[in-house]
Amino acid sequence: MALNLPDASTPPVVLCAGIAVEDFLFKVDRFPAPGTKMRASDLVTTTGGCAANAAVAVARLGGRARFSGPVGTDDASRRFLEALAKTGVDPSGVLAVDGGSISVSGIFIDRNGEKMVATLHGKGLDGATPPDAEALVADIDVLLVDNRFPAFVLPICRAAAARGIPVVLDVDKATKADDPLFATASHLIFSSEALSATAGTTDLGTALTSIAATVRGFLAVTNGPDDVLWIERGALRRLPVFAVEAVDTLGAGDSFHAGFALALAEGRDEVAAMQFGAAAAALKCTRFGGISGTPQRAEVESLLDGGRLK
Numbered sequence: 001m002a003l004n005l006p007d008a009s010t011p012p013v014v015l016c017a018g019i020a021v022e023d024f025l026f027k028v029d030r031f032p033a034p035g036t037k038m039r040a041s042d043l044v045t046t047t048g049g050c051a052a053n054a055a056v057a058v059a060r061l062g063g064r065a066r067f068s069g070p071v072g073t074d075d076a077s078r079r080f081l082e083a084l085a086k087t088g089v090d091p092s093g094v095l096a097v098d099g100g101s102i103s104v105s106g107i108f109i110d111r112n113g114e115k116m117v118a119t120l121h122g123k124g125l126d127g128a129t130p131p132d133a134e135a136l137v138a139d140i141d142v143l144l145v146d147n148r149f150p151a152f153v154l155p156i157c158r159a160a161a162a163r164g165i166p167v168v169l170d171v172d173k174a175t176k177a178d179d180p181l182f183a184t185a186s187h188l189i190f191s192s193e194a195l196s197a198t199a200g201t202t203d204l205g206t207a208l209t210s211i212a213a214t215v216r217g218f219l220a221v222t223n224g225p226d227d228v229l230w231i232e233r234g235a236l237r238r239l240p241v242f243a244v245e246a247v248d249t250l251g252a253g254d255s256f257h258a259g260f261a262l263a264l265a266e267g268r269d270e271v272a273a274m275q276f277g278a279a280a281a282a283l284k285c286t287r288f289g290g291i292s293g294t295p296q297r298a299e300v301e302s303l304l305d306g307g308r309l310k
Contacts, residue, residue: 012265014058014258015093015136015160017068017153018051018146018170021103021119022076022083025250025290028108031116038108044289047083048105050146050170053251053291057258058144059088061280062297063265068093068136070128070152072100093136095152100124109288113246128152133159141265144168144257147181157184168261169217172253174198177214185217187264189257192223204229205236218270222256222281224249228274239274242282242303251291256281259300279303 027042047056051069058065067089071077073096080102084091101122108116126149130136133155137143143160145153147169160167161184169185174197182188188211192204199207204221212219212231220230225246228239259277268276279300287293 011062011064012141012262013064013066013139014055014142014144014261014265015066015068015140015156016051016055016058016144016258016261017093017130017136017156019049019103019148020052020067020069020071020077020080020084020094021048021105022080023048023105023107023250023290025107025109025248025288027248027288029111031108031110031114042288044292045079045083046290046292047080047087048290049103050148050172050254050257051144052080052084053254054144054146054170054258054261055089056084056087056291057251057255057280057284057294058262060294060296061259061262061300063262064090066090066093066140068095068130068156070095070097070100070125070149071102072096072122072124073098074101076104077102093130095128095130097124097128100128107250107290109248109250113249113285115248115250125149126151130156137163137165140165142166142168142261144170144261145181146170146172147175147179148173150179150181154180154184157181160184161186166261166264168257168264170253170257171195171198177211182215182217185215187218187260187270188215188220189260190219190221191253192221195221209236220270220274222253228278230270230274239271239278241278244282244285246285248288248290248293249285251294252281252284254291255284255294258294275304276300
């Protein structure tokens with residue numbers, strides 16, 4: 001089925017569906033040793049979670065962003081929704097599950113930009129399903145989902161795929177190769193850890209080629225500061241990424257996915273979309289604050305035009 005392309009006269013709509021998290025980020029010089037105390041130099045409280053982060057990034061990059069996912073009725077869910085409302089993201093697709101709670105993460109970011117994460121997982125959200133998947137995708141240009149709540153996102157993916165809407169799947173955790181989500185996605189982008197766990201090998205090229213034999217969509221894998229790998233006509237390709245001095249890598253992958261999905265929605269091909277996503281991710285890494293450090297569109301375009309950070 002041919003993929004729909006948006007009207008170029010208005011910013012495209014990207015629906016991001018999946019997990020919502022509340023993040024507490026502490027900036028430290030180094031990670032604390034067991035049994036010691038550590039003074040933080042900064043603290044940021046922000047929205048988190050793959051899909052929610054991507055929605056925030058899409059909005060900052062100039063798209064019309066929507067978020068859909070299950071949240072609870074706990075204090076963390078309330079704070080998450082209040083914070084999301086300030087980012088320009090349309091939260092009308094959120095489903096509040098009575099008695100449920102979202103995940104909350106405490107994150108240390110050290111002077112090298114590395115992170116240490118502790119997460120209290122939410123409760124009561126795993127079986128949640130969207131009340132009307134068809135309505136959620138009725139006027140969108142691209143769907144971007146994570147695989148944290150498959151019961152929620154699968155009906156949305158199927159509804160979008162049936163309409164010929166590109167479905168970008170952020171594969172952020174180990175998944176069986178016959179997962180139904182894989183069959184609905186036009187584009188699958190793995191993290192290196194998720195790809196290795198899914199394919200059973202740490203050789204990313206071998207892993208990607210193995211997955212390519214079982215799915216029909218565009219396949220790529222991000223690998224932190226190293227090249228993005230993707231499959232094109234059966235051959236393994238590499239996309240160099242921008243070298244930066246990392247301050248905070250949290251949200252970099254989500255910025256990549258957001259940039260990729262938005263660029264697809266604007267009618268760019270996959271290589272140009274990956275370049276746009278890579279530039280967004282690189283700039284994100286230069287700023288503390290998790291997804292709140294996502295760059296504006298003009299900054300990404302400047303980096304792409306000049307090929308270097310300014």
